[in-house]
Amino acid sequence: MTPDEFLTALPKVELHVHLLGSASPATVAELARRHPGSGVPAEPAEVAKYCEFTDFAHFLAVYTAVNRLVTTGADIEALVAGLAADLARDNVRYAEVTVTPLSHRKTGIAPRELAEALDSGRRIAGGLGVELSWVFDVSGDDGPPGAEATLDWVLREHPSGTVGFGLGGPEAGVPRRLFRDVFARAKAAGLHSLPHAGETTGPDEVWSAIRDLGAERVGHGIASARDPRLLRHLVEHGIPLEICPTSNLRTRAVRSLAEHPLRRILAAGVPVAIGTDDPGLFGTSPTAEFRMCRDCLGLSEAELATLVRHSVAAAFCSPAVAAGLLSDLARLSLARSI
Numbered sequence: 001m002t003p004d005e006f007l008t009a010l011p012k013v014e015l016h017v018h019l020l021g022s023a024s025p026a027t028v029a030e031l032a033r034r035h036p037g038s039g040v041p042a043e044p045a046e047v048a049k050y051c052e053f054t055d056f057a058h059f060l061a062v063y064t065a066v067n068r069l070v071t072t073g074a075d076i077e078a079l080v081a082g083l084a085a086d087l088a089r090d091n092v093r094y095a096e097v098t099v100t101p102l103s104h105r106k107t108g109i110a111p112r113e114l115a116e117a118l119d120s121g122r123r124i125a126g127g128l129g130v131e132l133s134w135v136f137d138v139s140g141d142d143g144p145p146g147a148e149a150t151l152d153w154v155l156r157e158h159p160s161g162t163v164g165f166g167l168g169g170p171e172a173g174v175p176r177r178l179f180r181d182v183f184a185r186a187k188a189a190g191l192h193s194l195p196h197a198g199e200t201t202g203p204d205e206v207w208s209a210i211r212d213l214g215a216e217r218v219g220h221g222i223a224s225a226r227d228p229r230l231l232r233h234l235v236e237h238g239i240p241l242e243i244c245p246t247s248n249l250r251t252r253a254v255r256s257l258a259e260h261p262l263r264r265i266l267a268a269g270v271p272v273a274i275g276t277d278d279p280g281l282f283g284t285s286p287t288a289e290f291r292m293c294r295d296c297l298g299l300s301e302a303e304l305a306t307l308v309r310h311s312v313a314a315a316f317c318s319p320a321v322a323a324g325l326l327s328d329l330a331r332l333s334l335a336r337s338i
């Protein structure tokens, strides 16, 4: 088995992927063709250029423009089916997919239509051998009212596979503590708290995600590397970071891979789940992220296998799926003597 065959064979878990951000350039172009005048290119090659971001705000603007093209339950179901096919190709057995109900409501998709499309897409994914769960989130710029409306939708529609409640979008100027009450309500309803924090801001927002929102995992959290006390806290309390190296590069959250804090975070003993974040918009995949960790960040095959174990431990999947993943990983590790 070659090193690249090892990467492909590695059974994987994806815990940080936005459904909308999984749309490939071809899918985005097809959606744009149906919405002339949207400003989004209708040719895949042009879409790839359109997804070259100058900074994080530029990324969010492109994300919002692409989101406007998704206007029906059929579009949502197609996005889920496309993501499931991509995940199956990368030997991902389980994924927690972030969906932003309010952003789809704004483009005219009725609440029930969204729930039914997600249920249908999840069945398609199951047929491909990929177990999907949902993390429903809100963009920070919709504020606590948007988060409360989102939680109301989740508790009313409760699509099968619902596991978590999240917070994405702009982080600067949107303190996590504003969402304390709605996250308390979400946790009381049995949802896992999975907010973004410390992606484009500092360690204080990661502390706040933990203390104010009761975060059980933190999206990105790369700023934690700047606070040794926070790193120790993450280790002692077993709070995983969902780290997405390509995303951090493409949104300019880090200036270069050489400056990416992943190795420091791993060296501190923090559990890390590698995610793709928005694989369609960033031109990446789960296997590509592992390849980057190996080739650019110097992780060994044994360390990559450890990342998979961290992801399984951090996942809210069924015990059967976890057991299957770990036994396949053990078999592969044996074959590679790692």
Ligand SMILES: O=c1[nH]cnc2c1ncn2[C@@H]1O[C@H](CO)[C@@H](O)[C@H]1O
Binding pocket: 018, 021, 060, 063, 064, 098, 099, 100, 103, 137, 138, 139, 140, 167, 168, 169, 170, 196, 199, 247, 277, 278
């Ligand atoms: O990498 C990311 N960091 C922060 N927000 C993101 C990222 N990818 C997508 N979204 C944003 O998250 C909001 C809620 O899901 C979406 O509106 C999208 O803009």
